[in-house]
Amino acid sequence: AQSVAQPEDQVNVAEGNPLTVKCTYSVSGNPYLFWYVQYPNRGLQFLLKYITGDNLVKGSYGFEAEFNKSQTSFHLKKPSALVSDSALYFCAVRDLRRGGGFKTIFGAGTRLFVKA
Amino acid sequence: GAGVSQSPSNKVTEKGKDVELRCDPISGHTALYWYRQSLGQGLEFLIYFQGNSAPDKSGLPSDRFSAERTGGSVSTLTIQRTQQEDSAVYLCASSIQGAPNTGELFFGEGSRLTVL
Numbered sequence: 001a002q003s004v005a006q007p008e009d010q011v012n013v014a015e016g017n018p019l020t021v022k023c024t025y026s027v028s029g030n031p032y033l034f035w036y037v038q039y040p041n042r043g044l045q046f047l048l049k050y051i052t053g054d055n056l057v058k059g060s061y062g063f064e065a066e067f068n069k070s071q072t073s074f075h076l077k078k079p080s081a082l083v084s085d086s087a088l089y090f091c092a093v094r095d096l097r098r099g100g101g102f103k104t105i106f107g108a109g110t111r112l113f114v115k116a
Numbered sequence: 117g118a119g120v121s122q123s124p125s126n127k128v129t130e131k132g133k134d135v136e137l138r139c140d141p142i143s144g145h146t147a148l149y150w151y152r153q154s155l156g157q158g159l160e161f162l163i164y165f166q167g168n169s170a171p172d173k174s175g176l177p178s179d180r181f182s183a184e185r186t187g188g189s190v191s192t193l194t195i196q197r198t199q200q201e202d203s204a205v206y207l208c209a210s211s212i213q214g215a216p217n218t219g220e221l222f223f224g225e226g227s228r229l230t231v232l
Contacts (some may be wrong), residue, residue, distance in 0.1 A: 014225040034220055044159075044207070090159065094219055103172055104149065104211075104221060108158035 002027050002095045013081045014115050021076040021110045023091030032094035033074040034104070035065055039087045047089075050074060052084035061085070081114045088112075119140075120224035122208050128230045129198055139225045141210030148191050149209045149221065150183055158206065165191065198231045205229070212232045 003026045015072045025031055035047040050061025050067045061088045065076045076089060090108040121140040128136050143174050150162040165185045176182070180198075184189040195202055196227035205228050211223035 032219065034225075036221075042223075043225045044209075046220045049220055062173070092221075103159060103161065103164050104219070106151070106159040 002103075002105050004091050004093050004105055004107040006089075006091055006110045007081055008110050009108075010049070010111045010113065012113045012115065015082050015083050019078050019081045019112065019114070021089050021112060023074045023076065023107060024072050025074060025093045026072065027089070027095070033065075033067065034094070035059065035063070035074075036090045036092060036094040036106075037061075037077050037087050038090065038109075044090065045095075046084055047076070059098060081112075083114045083116050085112045117177055119208050120222055121210055122206075122227050123137070123223035124227055124230045125225060128232065130232050131200060132197045134194065135198055135229060137191070137195075137206050137208075137229070139191045139208030139210075139224060141189065141208070142222055143189075144154070145210035145212055146188070146220075147211045148221065150193050151207045151209065151228055152190070153205045153226070154206055155204075162193070164204075195229075198220075198229075202230045203229055203231045 005024045007022055013020055032049040036044045037047050038044045047063055048057050048065055050057050055067045063078050065074055067074050088109050088111050090109045092104050097105045117202050126136040146167045148165040152157040153161055163183045180196045183193045204232045207223055207224040207226045211219045211221045211225045
């Protein structure tokens, strides 16, 4: 079955330090992978996606993610964290199975706290 | 409209009452999703509409929940005989489906339902 796992409920990092938010997935076939962010009291926003090609994808607000097929991972990264990056981050996978209907499944979310 | 519009933004109801939540997707988006997000938690898939295909209702938690999409545009999520555990934020999202589009989701601000 299609699934997405975010093993960390919370990640704490100091401002200026690099951050990583982890995501692993389980799919049939080639995955479409996404990261979304939810800032406090706001709706979810698309950050970046991996469809095919270069394993390192770049997105909004300086974020990037690395697709690793052998480890079935799609970790979100940023070289230098900002306090304003504090938010709830969701990894998602799109179901491309025959009959799957292209449904998008989300992980449980990881709360990122960046301390000044 | 420019974005996904949901109404009402807030709804307080008494246990046992029926509620209707409305979603107006981005014009031209053929796919429409409903998700549920309990306080600070992940996104629970509820239902997915894609064009004229039969909807994927696999995420609806009980037969008290139903949804329809009229004319391939506006969708209504109905919860009958509401229970306190139905209290959550109900999120609607739309996307363009089919190659070459890769189906990232555009979310509304959500409808916060509180069942007393």
